[in-house]
Amino acid sequence: MDIGIALPTMCRGYDRAATVDWCRLAEQGPFSSISCGERMTFHNPDMWITMAAAAALTERLRIFINLSVLPAHPTALVAKQVATMDVLSGGRVTLGVGVGGREHDYRSLESSFDRRHVRLDEGVADLRSLWAGEPPFPEADAVGPACVQPGGPPILAGALGPKAMARAAKWADGVASFSVAGDPAEIAAAAQAARQAWSAADREPPRLVGGCFYLLGEPEPGPRLREFTAEYLAVFGSATRPFAEAMPTFTTDAVNRALDGAEDAGLDEFILVPAGTSLTVLESTIELVNARG
Template sequence: MTLGLAVPFVDPAALVAWARRADAGPYVRIGVPDRIVYDNPETVVMLAAMAAVTERIRVQSEVVLAPLRDPVLLAKQSATLDRLSGGRFTLGLAVGAREDDFQAVGADYAGRGRRMDEQLATMRHIWAGEPVVDGVGPVGPAPISTGGPELLFGGFAPPALARVARWGAGYVCPAPPGYAGMLFDLVRRQWKDAGRSAEPLLVGQVNVALGPEPTVAQARASLLRYYAFAPELAAQSVNAMATTATEIRETVAAYRALGAHEVMLSCWSDDIGQVDRLADLLA
């Protein structure tokens, strides 16, 4: 089982340093979260900077909220990132769950799932070099990766999970191991029912903070601020955060027992020393 690292909401210039350090190993990918109404760097721009300063690690949106974006532009950005990174770009996607993001860009919140399915079809056409509109196109550049960048999907609802088998290469599970097993099993069944070969990439995700007490305190405060719109969820997220070596090892082992191929370690403190601490702990 491999490890990934999801970066915290900090200054973009600082995240370039996170990418350089993660590229030294043992991580196989580095993820950047996506929000609109929040103090975070724009995901695609940040990933381009990370791809430019790394050589080995995959760069991944963790995850892009597709219904907030124009699909033609997103497809072009993704193909550009795929080429810039030498095929190291993974497009992680989800529909989003915060209405303020949709209000900010004038997007329809209620119809976001339907819009995402339409977007995926459009992006596939673009990556295949087909016209988007009769007499218009194609839209370049062509991606290096056959069929377009690697696609992973996040979410909980059955329609969200069904997109893994229909469109994607795998699933990013934002649920703790006690709940993740059921979601992994559903993804596997849908994958088999769709006639897909091999198996989907299954990625567990855990919020972590490893370091001195100020690091842990900052991570908890960041989580509470991020989920301020849902106090109960905020409290649950803080309680579930793995903050000791034992908790982190046990959570990773639990995902491994469920058949996860990878675990994303989501950091919420700007303490960059966590990159090396987590690597030393789990490598």
């Protein structure tokens, strides 16, 4: 199983130095990909610009957009952004797409929250049409540049429930799931649900990617991880606080349990999403991954 690393863009204090230092050190390390996610009404930097910087700062790592809330954006704009990133990276982009769970992000983009699942299905079809060179409307020119990867980058679905999985099985190359606390049972259940959905759609088994929050290499990692998780989930209300207070993935044993669970579930890749910006976090993660062999 490959192990990817996310940039700590959701952490307070993320800056230029973190971008440069994390990309350069991760490029040398044992990771398969570098990634970050999208939120609008939060303190994080823009995902697209950050991932473009990562594409320029690396040569080997897969550039994983994890993930774009596709229905909140004009599809042609996303098609151009992804194609441009594919060119900048020399064909290393993987695109994750989903509907997201935060209506505030849609509202801030002046986009409707309605019919978002249908709009996701339609948006993916439009992306592939645009990457194939089809114009967005009859009298228009094509939306360029041409992707380096024939047909465009692989598309993974950020699907959770059975309905979302069934829809994604019609158009996605795989699934990008997430277990906030790195729970092995939750990871295994998501993998099984994806395999069943792809089998029901009479398709080859999907690429399976998972992930979790964690923190290593900083003082008082438990309280820091729990506060990070609480802040990230605050948009969903105070009921998420007890969950944040129970976050376990701040020791090497706990992170290894999550990775072992992902490996046992047959995942192709697992993304570690850090709760701290210090380079010691990345150094500790490299040490852990190397120790796994």
